[in-house]
Amino acid sequence: xxxxxxxxxxxxxxxxxxxxxxxxxxxxxxxxxxxxxxxxxxxxxxxxxxxxxxxxxxxxxxxxxxxxxxxxxxxxxxxxxxxxxxxxxxxxxxxxxxxxxxxxxxxxxxxxxxxxxxxxxxxxxxxxxxxxxxxxxxxxxxxxxxxxxxxxxxxxxxxxxxxxxxxxxxxxxxxxxxxxxxxxxxxxxxxxxxxxxxxxxxxxxxxxxxxxxxxxxxxxxxxxxxxxxxxxxxxxxxxxxxxxxxxxxxxxxxxxxxxxxxxxxxxxxxxxxxxxxxxxxxxxxxxxxxxxxxxxxxxxxxxxxxxxxxxxxxxxxxxxxxxxxxxxxxxxxxxxxxxxxxxxxxxxxxxxxxxxxxxxxxxxxxxxxxxxxxxxxxxxxxxxxxxxxxxxxxxxxxxx
Numbered sequence: 001x002x003x004x005x006x007x008x009x010x011x012x013x014x015x016x017x018x019x020x021x022x023x024x025x026x027x028x029x030x031x032x033x034x035x036x037x038x039x040x041x042x043x044x045x046x047x048x049x050x051x052x053x054x055x056x057x058x059x060x061x062x063x064x065x066x067x068x069x070x071x072x073x074x075x076x077x078x079x080x081x082x083x084x085x086x087x088x089x090x091x092x093x094x095x096x097x098x099x100x101x102x103x104x105x106x107x108x109x110x111x112x113x114x115x116x117x118x119x120x121x122x123x124x125x126x127x128x129x130x131x132x133x134x135x136x137x138x139x140x141x142x143x144x145x146x147x148x149x150x151x152x153x154x155x156x157x158x159x160x161x162x163x164x165x166x167x168x169x170x171x172x173x174x175x176x177x178x179x180x181x182x183x184x185x186x187x188x189x190x191x192x193x194x195x196x197x198x199x200x201x202x203x204x205x206x207x208x209x210x211x212x213x214x215x216x217x218x219x220x221x222x223x224x225x226x227x228x229x230x231x232x233x234x235x236x237x238x239x240x241x242x243x244x245x246x247x248x249x250x251x252x253x254x255x256x257x258x259x260x261x262x263x264x265x266x267x268x269x270x271x272x273x274x275x276x277x278x279x280x281x282x283x284x285x286x287x288x289x290x291x292x293x294x295x296x297x298x299x300x301x302x303x304x305x306x307x308x309x310x311x312x313x314x315x316x317x318x319x320x321x322x323x324x325x326x327x328x329x330x331x332x333x334x335x336x337x338x339x340x341x342x343x344x345x346x347x348x349x350x351x352x353x354x355x356x357x358x359x360x361x362x363x364x365x366x367x368x369x370x371x372x373x374x375x376x377x378x379x380x381x382x383x384x385x386x387x388x389x390x391x392x393x394x395x396x397x398x399x400x
Contacts (some may be wrong), residue, residue, distance in 0.1 A: 007132045014191040015125045016149040017184050018084055022118040023150040025177040027157025040103050056111045063115025064347040071120035072340025080128045081192040085185050087120030092181035095174045123339035130328040130335045140275035144321045147265045155258035210330035214338050216388045217323050221342050223381045224319055225349020230374040231293050231312050233357040257313040264317025278322045279392040283382045289315035290378030297368035326392055
């Protein structure tokens with residue numbers, strides 16, 4: 001089996017910037033979305049603004065769910081580079097559209113089209129890494145770098161969006177992100193190779209085992225997405241409505257979440273650990289996340305909330321790149337479609353988790369039922385994953 005040629009540094013930098021841009025663009029919108037909606041229609045009530053905020057955000061998640069597997073499938077059969085370039089250009093143009101047209105209709109159209117084109121970036125960038133990986137440790141570390149680039153975008157975006165809204169209006173943040181996306185697309189045209197499935201990928205004889213592993217990891221990614229959705233929305237609602245922490249302290253907790261995730265992603269695939277042994281983190285990681293989710297409704301102060309956030313962020317920061325690595329390794333020539341499916345099911349799970357909290361947070365049925373359900377689901381998945389890891393270990397990445 002021939003060895004793939006590792007990506008040159010400039011091509012890897014283009015991939016990292018592409019992933020950073022789309023997640024930065026997503027998060028830069030978060031703090032300014034309610035005020036943008038209010039400015040678009042001054043007659044809206046507070047409840048109407050909240051409703052439009054939720055619907056506009058859900059459109060983006062829905063687009064990721066619908067289109068990520070399709071972009072990945074297309075990249076498997078044609079060109080990874082072309083998909084990334086089209087995704088970046090479309091993403092930039094969609095952001096310029098909201099600057100040009102504004103209004104609620106423009107906002108909804110932008111969220112849908114931005115999600116459509118953003119869905120092309122992260123899974124296909126990961127597939128490029130898999131195509132060009134000379135060995136499993138190189139693959140693992142570069143996939144972790146992509147996760148860190150996404151986390152950096154999520155961390156920096158809200159601060160930039162909030163600052164832009166205060167000093168020069170949200171449109172400047174949107175226009176700047178659009179320009180960065182278009183510039184990155186032009187750079188990608190020159191820097192990215194025409195990567196297609198290479199001889200470094202798994203053979204046909206291994207595909208049946210690989211498919212089983214992918215199915216297990218997609219199911220776990222769905223569970224992880226549900227837990228993240230429950231935790232994020234639950235933290236915001238409990239911190240604001242129940243504990244009265246205020247926006248500044250909540251922003252600090254979410255910043256902690258991003259920083260812990262960034263560090264965890266850097267550590268899990270560092271030279272300190274062997275990539276082939278990372279399957280051992282799956283069951284403990286799910287269990288730790290379950291403990292963090294379960295701790296949230298009984299946390300009454302900033303310190304206890306910080307501990308809960310740290311547990312969830314650390315386990316999520318480890319599990320997401322581990323899932324991506326093993327899916328990439330198991331997927332063979334269908335990396336694009338399978339990695340796109342990972343983003344799709346994670347987005348679906350996050351949407352489900354967010355909806356569950358929104359519907360049941362003050363339902364009066366069972367106290368703290370969304371958190372109990374999420375923790376139980378994580379605990380059950382941790383127990384079930386103990387048996388599934390035998391299939392993952394059977395991939396034997398060291399033989400590649």
